[in-house]
Structures are given as structure tokens and as C-alpha cells.
Amino acid sequence: MVLRGQLQPAVRQLxxxxxxxxxxxxxxxxxxxxSEGNTLAAGIALGRLVSDASxxxxxxxxxxxxxxxxxxxxxxxxxxxxxxxxxxxVQEAGLKFGLTAAAASREVQPTCKLWEQLAHFGFPKLQNMxxxxxxxxxxxxxxxxxxxxxxxxxxxRGGLLTSxxxxxxxxxxxxxxxxxxxxxxxxxxxxxxxxxxHLALAERGTELQDAQDVARDAWIALGSSTALRxxxxxxxxxxxxxxxxxGSARVTATGHSLGGAVAAGLAKQAQGLDAVHLFNPGGLPxxxxxxxxxxxxxxxxxxxxxxxxxxxxxxxxxxVLQQNYSRKNGLEATNSHSLKHFLPSD
Numbered sequence: 001m002v003l004r005g006q007l008q009p010a011v012r013q014l015x016x017x018x019x020x021x022x023x024x025x026x027x028x029x030x031x032x033x034x035s036e037g038n039t040l041a042a043g044i045a046l047g048r049l050v051s052d053a054s055x056x057x058x059x060x061x062x063x064x065x066x067x068x069x070x071x072x073x074x075x076x077x078x079x080x081x082x083x084x085x086x087x088x089x090v091q092e093a094g095l096k097f098g099l100t101a102a103a104a105s106r107e108v109q110p111t112c113k114l115w116e117q118l119a120h121f122g123f124p125k126l127q128n129m130x131x132x133x134x135x136x137x138x139x140x141x142x143x144x145x146x147x148x149x150x151x152x153x154x155x156x157r158g159g160l161l162t163s164x165x166x167x168x169x170x171x172x173x174x175x176x177x178x179x180x181x182x183x184x185x186x187x188x189x190x191x192x193x194x195x196x197x198h199l200a201l202a203e204r205g206t207e208l209q210d211a212q213d214v215a216r217d218a219w220i221a222l223g224s225s226t227a228l229r230x231x232x233x234x235x236x237x238x239x240x241x242x243x244x245x246x247g248s249a250r251v252t253a254t255g256h257s258l259g260g261a262v263a264a265g266l267a268k269q270a271q272g273l274d275a276v277h278l279f280n281p282g283g284l285p286x287x288x289x290x291x292x293x294x295x296x297x298x299x300x301x302x303x304x305x306x307x308x309x310x311x312x313x314x315x316x317x318x319x320v321l322q323q324n325y326s327r328k329n330g331l332e333a334t335n336s337h338s339l340k341h342f343l344p345s346d
Contacts, residue, residue, distance in 0.1 A: 129309060129326040132342050138164035138171055140304060142178075143200065143254035143277035144342040149180075150188040150202035150259065151339075157188055166250065166275075167195045181246065185210070187235055189242045196249030201239055201266075203231075205257030205282070205339075213258060220261075220283060228258075232265040239270060250274050256339045257282045257313065260305075264318075267299050268292060275302035278317075280337050285316035293318060311336035 133141070142162055149157055160178040164171050178190040178200065185204070192198045206213045219227035235253075243251060252275045255263035260281030267276045283289065291297055305322035307314045314322070314337070327334065328341040 129324060131328055132306060132308075132325040133328070133344060135325070136306075136342075137166075138162070139166040139275075140277055140306065141344065143202075143252065144279060144306075144339070145344070146178075146188075146190055146200055146202040147254045147256045147259065147277075147279050148339055148343055149190075150183070150204045150255075151207075154183055154185065154188065157183070160190065165192065165194060165198065182242065183238070186213075186231065187238065189238070191242075191246045191248070193246075197247050198250045198252070199242055199246050199248040201235065201242075201251075201253040201263075203235065203253065203255030203259030203262040203266075205255065205259040217258065217282075228262055228265050231262050232269055235262060235266050236270050239266070243272065252276065254279070256280060256342075257337065260314075261317070264289075264293075264303075267301050267303065273299070273301040275304065277304045277306065279306050279339060279342050280308060280311050280314040281305065281317045282313045283317045289318065290320075293321060306342060308336040308338075308341045313337050 132144070136144075142160075142164075145160060149160070157180045159180055162176045162178065164173055165176045166172070172195065174194070176192050176194050178192045178198075181189050181191045183189050183202075187204060188202050190200045190202070206217055208214060216227045216231070239251070239253075251273055253263040253266055253270075253273055254277040255261070256279040260278035261283050263276050264278055264281060267273050293303065303318075303321060305318050307317075307322045307324050308327055309324045310327070325341070327336060331338075331340055334340055
């Protein structure tokens with residue numbers, strides 16, 4: 001078991017590399033997406049598979065080709081296709097970074113011209129922005145605090161006392177104790193037994209000391225749509241165990257930065273999530289993500305995307321669905337991506 005745990009990170013990085021391989025990569029992604037019920041991702045993977053197959057000359061040509069010639073042709077085309085795919089991924093990443101930088105540079109202008117123009121297409125307006133604490137619900141505030149708690153070492157995490165609880169969509173006043181009931185370095189679970197029970201999962205963002213999360217960030221930058229899959233699967237498995245152990249009328253998830261992106265991925269995979277709160281979720285512009293949260297494709301759970309204006313890391317995550325806030329009073333010089341802007345004053 002110890003050896004398996006040591007090899008698991010290397011195996012997962014190898015799986016990410018496999019996704020870049022012609023034919024093999026899209027075939028694997030299509031099968032896994034179908035098994036997860038993600039029809040949009042499966043369709044994209046099948047499109048890549050068809051493109052790779054056409055590069056090989058099509059099935060009819062391959063069926064009539066001598067074995068020796070087929071092997072040589074296959075090796076040549078796979079090498080050429082792999083180079084093309086890597087080049088395309090790098091160009092795509094450059095384009096996404098360029099779009100993100102352009103949007104971020106225009107957003108910081110006093111007139112916020114970018115958002116004035118995008119407001120015509122349904123994007124949220126930035127005029128008269130308020131602080132998160134001035135307009136947020138008690139439920140959103142609770143999830144912001146939990147998103148901060150999960151950055152602590154598991155041995156240092158504790159319970160949380162709140163004065164409000166969401167019950168069937170209605171805030172209910174009282175004293176509610178959320179006990180820390182388990183987790184690991186990347187995630188934590190808190191549970192309140194009142195009103196049928198509320199189980200909350202908090203996903204941690206990137207820690208530079210965590211080589212796996214740094215690698216995930218790198219794969220995301222290269223345009224990999226499966227970079228978060230292993231973290232989402234681990235969280236899904238632990239969430240099922242916690243739901244089995246704690247009867248819960250309401251189950252929610254939250255996360256900051258990379259943790260927010262993981263929580264969003266979990267919402268698309270896990271059944272029974274009632275709401276997710278994402279705080280400055282990290283991710284470059286991604287059409288697959290946009291379509292997966294469009295009407296008709298989006299999960300049934302309530303989605304709350306909280307973002308501090310001026311944060312370049314989250315500007316392209318879900319721009320149409322996000323709620324923008326100003327920096328917290330007294331923290332104007334603090335990085336917009338910081339979770340501090342969402343937390344109550346001590």
C-alpha cells in the first residue's frame with residue numbers, strides 16, 4: 001500500500017501525458033467521459049479521435065495497407081500528429097494567456113471599459129461595486145470561512161460556530177456548530193446536524209509545496225481538460241463516504257482558486273450536491289467549461305461564483321455567471337486573488 005501511494009502521483013502525471021497522444025489520448029478521454037456521463041466532454045474527445053483517424057488515412061485505407069507499411073505509416077503519422085498537437089496546445093495556451101492579460105489590463109482601468117462593452121452581452125456590470133461582506137448571504141460567508149479553514153493542516157482545523165443556517169433555501173437564525181469531521185491535506189469536511197444535517201466540503205487551493213497541484217496548474221495552462229480529474233475523483237469518493245456516515249439534508253462544496261475549480265468539477269460529476277461556492281476560481285478561458293455550465297448542460301445544483309475585480313486568475317473562469325466585488329476596505333493594496341477579501345474582519 002505504501003508503494004502504491006508513492007507511485008500514484010507519477011501514474012497520474014503519466015495519464016495526463018497520455019491525453020496528448022494521438023488516437024490513444026482521445027480514445028481514453030472519450031471512454032472515461034462516457035463512464036462519467038459527461039456527454040459534452042465525450043463529444044469533444046470523439047471529435048479529436050476522428051481528426052486523428054483521418055490523419056492516418058481513414059479506416060478503409062488502413063484495412064487494405066500491408067502490415068509493414070502500416071507500421072511505418074503509423075509511426076510517422078503519430079510522430080507528426082503529436083508534434084502538431086503539442087504545438088497547437090502551446091499556441092492555444094498563449095492565446096488564452098493573451099486574452100486573460102488583455103481583459104485584466106482593461107479591467108483595472110478606472111472606467112472599466114471592458115465591462116461596459118461586455119455588459120451589452122449579459123456580462124455582470126462593475127459599476128457601484130460593493131464589498132463581499134456588504135452584500136453576501138450568511139451562507140456565502142460560511143463557505144468563505146470554510147475555504148480558508150481548509151488551507152490549515154488537518155491537525156489544526158477545528159469546528160465553526162455560526163449564527164445562521166440555510167434551510168430549504170431560507171436563512172434560519174440560531175447557534176449552529178459545524179464540526180470538522182475529516183479530510184486530508186487537500187480537502188476537509190464540516191458537518192452540522194441541525195435541521196436534517198448540512199455537510200460541507202472545502203477544497204484547498206494550490207500550495208507551492210504540493211508538487212501535484214503545481215503540476216495540475218501547469219497542465220491547465222497547457223489546455224488540458226483532464227488536469228483536475230484525479231482530484232475531483234478523490235473528492236467524489238470521500239464525499240460519498242462522508243454522506244454515508246452523516247445524514248445530510250443539504251450537501252455543499254466550496255473552494256478558493258484551484259480549489260474552486262475542483263469544486264466546480266465536482267458539481268458536474270457528483271449527484272446530490274445542492275450548492276457550490278467558488279471564490280476567485282482559477283482557470284484560463286475554456287469553451288468546454290462555458291458550454292458545460294450553459295442552460296441545458298449545467299448541473300442542477302446552485303452555482304455561486306464570487307470574484308474580486310482585478311483578479312487576473314479568475315477573470316476568464318465563468319465571466320457571465322460570476323458576481324464581482326470590490327477589494328475589502330483596508331486591503332486595497334492586497335492582491336485581488338487573496339481570500340482575505342472574502343473573510344470577515346477579526
